[in-house]
Amino acid sequence: MKFSASFVLLAVSAVFATANPLQAVLLHNEPHRVASSQDALLERITELSALNADPVELYKLVDPEGAAGLDEPRLLHIWGEEKAEWLTEGDKLRLHRQGLKFTDITETRELGNKNKLKVQAITEFPKISYGTRVRDVISHLSVHNLRDNLEKLTSFFNRFYKSENGAASSHWLYLQVLDIIAKADPSIPLSIRKFTHTFPQSSVIARFEPKHPSPNRTAAVIIGAHQDSANYLHPLLPAPGADDDGSGTVTILEAFRALVERKFTPEYPVEFHWYAGEEGGLLGSRPIAAEYEALGRDVRAMLQFDMTAYTKANHTPTVAFITTDVSTPLTEYGILLAEEYADYPVQRKRCIFEVRRSVLICLRNFFFLGAKLFPRAGSDHMSWHDAGYIAAFATEGDPYTEFDPYVHTANDTMYLPNGEFSFDHALEFSKVAVAFAVELGGWV
Incomplete structure (x- = not known):
């Protein structure tokens, strides 16, 4: 509206x-x-x-x-x-x-029905083998770029997907991606698409085309984040959304910029997605996943970045992977990439719980490769999971012990007390995004 x-x-x-x-x-x-x-x-x-x-x-x-x-x-x-x-x-x-x-799910009730006919149980991934190139790209990531982009993104009164501000913020993001592409070496095959919806805010898709297209390498590697924000007290109130999910938005934007700057030329298509309307119920990613499914497009792997910058005071900052509504083999592979290329430890603790409507009861903790949420409590990776593609979800910490208390309020800003908002933390996820793109997309 x-x-x-x-x-x-x-x-x-x-x-x-x-x-x-x-x-x-x-x-x-x-x-x-x-x-x-x-x-x-x-x-x-x-x-x-x-x-x-x-x-x-x-x-x-x-x-x-x-x-x-x-x-x-x-x-x-x-x-x-x-x-x-x-x-x-x-x-x-x-x-x-x-x-x-x-x-x-109003307009996407059939999501996943077509892909039920396909075998989706991918359990093996390529051996980590692009260390020199990945580390070269990582060395060109910039905390200053993360800060500058997030400062501009959070300047919008809110990024409510049904508002003019939501539309303007998505267009601003589109222009940032377009500017990166415009400055790219002409030899790099790049494209950009503004994916429009029934509401004002648009999703943005940038794509590295394979340098040497092959019928055996058409499956896309997708890296995503959601660009909208919401104040849960009321949608007309301020919602800077610095952590949720402005942090994820600029995290993958910086990864994309560095890959373009270092002339990344993959063997498989590699796409960066900035989704609209996640706070409205995955309204941006579900139609995109539905289109890919309807067109018979293959997806090699999808990784979502939702909230990457909050570090709870007196807690060790980590790179966490959620284990619910995801591909377990892909999650384990993501953890391997994080352990190889990120400098922060990988989150290995999760909670076993009961859920009764909105009440979560933690029964016991134990060590595992990831952090668990109750079913369907995730982000845009679930759209791809529902569509029959393999997907994973990276975030800033254990949702039960390190959750950002400022999200969905007017206080979700870059300026938190005790240094709890950390661009250094977000940069670790940019490293993971680069590694995911290169190790799964290949490099010619």
Whole structure:
């Protein structure tokens, strides 16, 4: 949905140092007026919250015209539940308020049906053999680039997938990727695609084509992150989304830039995906995975990066791999890559638990290669997993003991106390992304 005319006076867009018109999405780009509009919005929502705490009713009070689509029926699979159920677009806001995540399968109910006919049990992966080239690319990764890109990305008031700000932030990201490609050596076969959806925000796909295409090497290696953000108190509130998942977004953007700079020419297609609408129920990645399945396109492996920069105070920073709704062999291979190329230890602890609706009960801990979540509690890798492709999920730490408490709030920023937001941490995941691209994509 687009914000109604009545809401435009309250809505705010990001304002950066330059005069790029994309940086002022709605009315103006004067910083003092933006700050004033932000204050007005927050004051308005605070006032109306006292009248009605329900996020749907609050939305109707703040922006009646813009809230018209909240009654739209949606088929949602709440994470932790066995079956999907018909709810509404507005119910997503209520689920977020309750801390319950979900997958929206309304338009992708057939995902995975076609691939059921194919053998997906890939258990062997290539021997790690590109050490010199991987380390050369890694040496050109930059913490400064991570910081600069995230500072700009989090300048948007929020990146809510149904808003003009969500559309503008995705276009800004598209332009960053396009600029990297424009500066590439002409001998590198590269392409970029803006994958549009039924909502304003677009997904972005960049692709390294094989230098010597072969019918035996058409399966794509995919590296992904989600670009949208959400304030679970209310979607019209600020959501800088620095960690979730601005960190993953810039992590793979920096890996992509370094690979382009070092003239990466793979044997297999290698793709970088920045998904829209993850917070709306995997609304960006599911249609993309469905398209690949419908077209009969093969995927060699997919790795998602969701939250890569938070380091809990007094905890050892790690590279973690989630073990739920993933390919176990691919996860183990990802761990091998992290152990080979990253400087941080790999997370090996997980929790065995029970889940009753939203209540998680940890029964016992033991050491294992990865960190476990309750079923369906993950990220965009699940779209590829559901489509019958092998996928894995890398993140910043154990979700039960090291989870970032600031996500989905206005406080999910780069400026956390005690140095808990770490670009050095995020850079370790850029190293893993580079290794995943090169070791699985090959290098001619």
